[in-house]
Amino acid sequence: MRLSANDDKEERLIDAFASQAGLSLTQSDRQILADTVRRLVQQVRSADAALEGDDPFPAYLT
Amino acid sequence: MTDSLPFLTIKQAAETIRSKKVSPVELVRDALARARRLQPRLNCFITLLEDQALDEARHAESEIGLGRYRGDLHGIPYTLKDVFATAGVRTTAGSRVLGDWIPKEDAAVVARLRVAGAVLIGKTNTSEFAAGPTTANEHYGPARNPWDVDRVPGGSSGGSAAAVAAGIGAFSLGTDTGGSVRMPAAACGVVGLKPSIGCLSRRGVVMLSWSLDTVGIIARSVEDSGRVLDSLAPERSVGADGVPSALRIGLPVELLEEPCDPEVRRVFMAAIDRACERGAQIERLSMSWARHALPANNLISWFESRAVHERMFMAHSKSYGQAIRRRLLMGAAIGAEDYCAALRVRHAFIQRAEHVFRGIDVLALPTLSVLPPLVGVEELEVAGQRVSVIDALGRFTRFASFTGQPALSLPCGLTGEGLPVGLQLIAPIGGDRRLMEAARELEAGIGWKAHCPAGV
Numbered sequence: 272m273r274l275s276a277n278d279d280k281e282e283r284l285i286d287a288f289a290s291q292a293g294l295s296l297t298q299s300d301r302q303i304l305a306d307t308v309r310r311l312v313q314q315v316r317s318a319d320a321a322l323e324g325d326d327p328f329p330a331y332l333t
Numbered sequence: 334m335t336d337s338l339p340f341l342t343i344k345q346a347a348e349t350i351r352s353k354k355v356s357p358v359e360l361v362r363d364a365l366a367r368a369r370r371l372q373p374r375l376n377c378f379i380t381l382l383e384d385q386a387l388d389e390a391r392h393a394e395s396e397i398g399l400g401r402y403r404g405d406l407h408g409i410p411y412t413l414k415d416v417f418a419t420a421g422v423r424t425t426a427g428s429r430v431l432g433d434w435i436p437k438e439d440a441a442v443v444a445r446l447r448v449a450g451a452v453l454i455g456k457t458n459t460s461e462f463a464a465g466p467t468t469a470n471e472h473y474g475p476a477r478n479p480w481d482v483d484r485v486p487g488g489s490s491g492g493s494a495a496a497v498a499a500g501i502g503a504f505s506l507g508t509d510t511g512g513s514v515r516m517p518a519a520a521c522g523v524v525g526l527k528p529s530i531g532c533l534s535r536r537g538v539v540m541l542s543w544s545l546d547t548v549g550i551i552a553r554s555v556e557d558s559g560r561v562l563d564s565l566a567p568e569r570s571v572g573a574d575g576v577p578s579a580l581r582i583g584l585p586v587e588l589l590e591e592p593c594d595p596e597v598r599r600v601f602m603a604a605i606d607r608a609c610e611r612g613a614q615i616e617r618l619s620m621s622w623a624r625h626a627l628p629a630n631n632l633i634s635w636f637e638s639r640a641v642h643e644r645m646f647m648a649h650s651k652s653y654g655q656a657i658r659r660r661l662l663m664g665a666a667i668g669a670e671d672y673c674a675a676l677r678v679r680h681a682f683i684q685r686a687e688h689v690f691r692g693i694d695v696l697a698l699p700t701l702s703v704l705p706p707l708v709g710v711e712e713l714e715v716a717g718q719r720v721s722v723i724d725a726l727g728r729f730t731r732f733a734s735f736t737g738q739p740a741l742s743l744p745c746g747l748t749g750e751g752l753p754v755g756l757q758l759i760a761p762i763g764g765d766r767r768l769m770e771a772a773r774e775l776e777a778g779i780g781w782k783a784h785c786p787a788g789v
Contacts, residue, residue, distance in 0.1 A: 281666035288639075288665035292650035294658075304659060308666040315632050318625035319674040322681035 281305035338363045339500025340783050343557045346503060347405040350397065357397070357408025361390035361452050364410040368455060368501045371789055374482050375499060376474050377492040379415045379425055380456040386410065389452045396450070405560050407450030412497070412505040414490045415456035416463050417443050418537035426539040427459040427489075429472045429652045430645060440537025442506060442548055442565050449564045454502055457492030461657045463508050463541045464638060465489055466516050466726040467706070471654040475708050478520060479786040480752055484705040487517030487726065493551050494521040499789050504552040504561050510542050511630055512700075512730025514549030515742040519700035519755020522744045522786060524772075526550045526558045529762050530737030533565055542637040545630065545734055553783035555743060555772040562765070580613040580774055583693035585620040591728055592716040593702040600754040601699040604745035607778045616693050622685055626735040627728060629678040636672045639664025679735055686736045690761040695771045698729045700742040700755030729757060739765045741772050744781045751787055 282305040289296050296304075338360060341349070349355040365383055372378055393408035413419065416426045418436035425431050439447060446453070458476040460468050468476040468491025476491040478484040479499040486495040490507025494517030497505050507514040509527040518525025526549055533548035540546055550565075552558040582605065589598075609615060639661045646653060646661055653661070689696065703715055703725045713725050733740035738759050745756035756775065760768035 280668075284666040285662050289662055292647050294650050296662075304663050305666060308663050311628050311632050311635075311663075312667065312671045314625075314628035315671060315675050315678060318622075318629055318678045322622060322625065322678055322685075 281308045339367055340553065340785065341503070342554055343405055343409060343503050343552075343560045346409055347407070350408045351402060357390040357393040357452060358387065360408065361386050361410045361454060364454050364502050367499070368496070371479075371499050371501065374789065375477050375479060375495050377458055377476050377486070377495040377499070377501070378455045379427065379458050379473050379492070380423060382422060382453060382455055385422070386452055386454040393450050393452060403448075403450040404564070406446065406564050408452060410452050410454045410502045411446065412455050412457050412493060412502040413443065413453060414459050414463070414493045414505065414507040416459060416508055416539040417506060418539075419443055419453065419456065422456065424456065424539070425473075426463065427461045427470050427473060428654075428657075430649045431539070432472070436537070438537060441534035443537065445565050455496070457490070457496055457505060459492055460489035461654045462539065462638075462642070463489040463510065463513060464657050464660055466512065466723055467708075468492060468517070469656070469708065471656070477708065478705050479789045480522060481705070482788045483707055484752075485520065485708055487520030487701070487705060489513040489517075490549070490551060491517045491520075494518050494523055494525065497521070497551050497553060498523045498786055500785060504550060504557055507549050507551055508538060508541070509547045509549045509734065510545045510634055511734045512727050514551060515700050515730050515740060515755070515757060516726050518551050518742045519744075519753070519757070520705040522753030523783070524552050524555055524558050524744070525742040525755075526552075526562065527733065527740050528562060528566070528765050529739045532739070532765060540641050542634040543641065544637060545634055547734075547737075555741070555769060555776045558741070559769050562769070580608065580695070580771055581616060581693040582608060582613050583616045583618045583689060583696045585623050585696060585698065586617050587619065587621045588623050588698060588729065588732070591624065591702065592718050592720060593699060594704055594715060596748040596750075597699050597702065597704065597754050600746040600748060601756055604756050604775065604779050605697060608775055611774070611778045613774075618689060618693070620685070620689065622682065623732055625678055625682060626731040627724065629675040629682070630731040630735040632667060632671065632675040633679070635660055635664040636667045636675075637664075639667075683736050686732070686738060687761055690764070694760070694767060696759040698732070698757045698759070700729060700757040701726055702728045704748060704750070704752050733759045736762070738762050739768045741768055743772055743776055743779070745775075745779050746781070
């Protein structure tokens with residue numbers, strides 16, 4: 272399941288980094304890595320939301 | 334005497350050297366012979382330093398003969414995870430990329446051990462660039478667990494823990510980014526100490542993640558770990574943060590409800606019960622936020638390791654192994670805004686984690702949630718759930734990596750299969766002395782004595 276509208280962003284970033292390093296990835300490899308990153312990012316965003324209240328800026332600035 | 338040499342404590346070995354019952358040359362020769370004999374089964378070394386170690390041992394013997402005794406570590410054999418720079422000795426970091434790198438200078442902690450007169454006998458196997466919890470190294474082969482050679486020794490300092498557990502050298506230095514000292518110590522039935530972040534210098538250590546990497550100590554007892562810590566950071570050996578007469582132990586309720594092997598849980602709880610019988614007080618603490626350490630620590634580590642390796646990876650990507658390559662590619666897909674979110678989580682997390690210690694001395698957890706997996710396995714079933722080996726091994730160690738708090742794993746018993754289980758203690762930042770005192774108390778209650786593992 273795709274997690275965001277920008278859902279191929281991770282695949283593009285992985286592909287770009289791999290190309291710069293002279294590596295070629297299969298579509299399947301790229302997708303597995305991107306899915307792992309998306310899951311991790313989602314967990315961190317949830318943690319960030321759960322621990323909110325430590326935001327150093329007043330609400331009107333955010 | 335020779336039969337017991339490999340498992341002498343540092344204090345006992347120092348006494349035999351000082352009283353000239355055993356010479357440093359005999360100790361080092363014995364450790365080297367043991368290393369050579371066990372290497373085909375354990376694969377715990379990348380480089381063994383036979384000639385250099387014997388030269389250093391002869392030098393130590395001559396100095397001691399002339400009355401120039403330097404202290405407890407003088408003439409004591411030890412090993413180093415192969416991520417510490419050693420002048421004139423190749424330092425591979427478990428990689429092919431650095432396979433021929435011979436540093437000109439010692440890492441700062443190695444220089445301190447040299448001044449203390451300790452004798453380096455070998456550089457130990459590690460996951461490539463210290464990334465990975467199993468020491469499954471595709472360039473140098475997997476290190477193996479001395480309690481059961483079909484199982485991993487944990488990682489990434491797996492070669493160090495396997496060597497110490499097998500009686501090769503009195504101690505080893507490793508590095509811990511997400512549990513890489515404590516995990517292998519637990520898997521191999523030895524003590525793994527990760528001091529407070531910043532306590533030990535990282536100068537000259539091949540880096541993985543600059544905000545998380547911590548130099549740690551692997552030894553066969555809490556007392557031995559303390560002696561090495563005193564030698565590396567004498568300024569930390571005094572402090573006013575000791576433990577009161579009745580130890581107060583916190584148990585984080587929600588973390589302990591995470592999937593965990595029932596045998597690990599049973600052995601851990603039996604050790605806590607023994608601590609209670611000796612007067613410890615137990616506080617059950619609700620800390621539901623504690624589970625956030627695992628993903629946020631991973632994200633920071635992946636992002637930073639990509640940044641650390643970027644230049645070298647561009648030039649040598651094809652020499653990188655699969656595991657580290659995947660990690661760096663995933664790090665490249667993490668945006669700055671998500672790295673910042675993880676840092677925010679960390680900031681909030683540290684505040685909560687320090688607050689916890691207002692009513693207790695130490696937190697206690699199993700070190701690993703599972704028994705050491707079989708070599709080559711990537712997924713496990715734990716309490717009816719499929720879990721990656723990486724998450725299963727690191728579930729309980731990420732907490733202290735994330736906060737920078739000092740943490741220690743000590744053996745707390747054997748499972749029915751005869752595999753060691755590690756008990757992890759965590760103290761507040763700067764509370765290294767408190768941690769060591771609490772660990773000594775628990776170790777005394779458990780009654781664990783270092784001995785030769787079944788697999789060797």
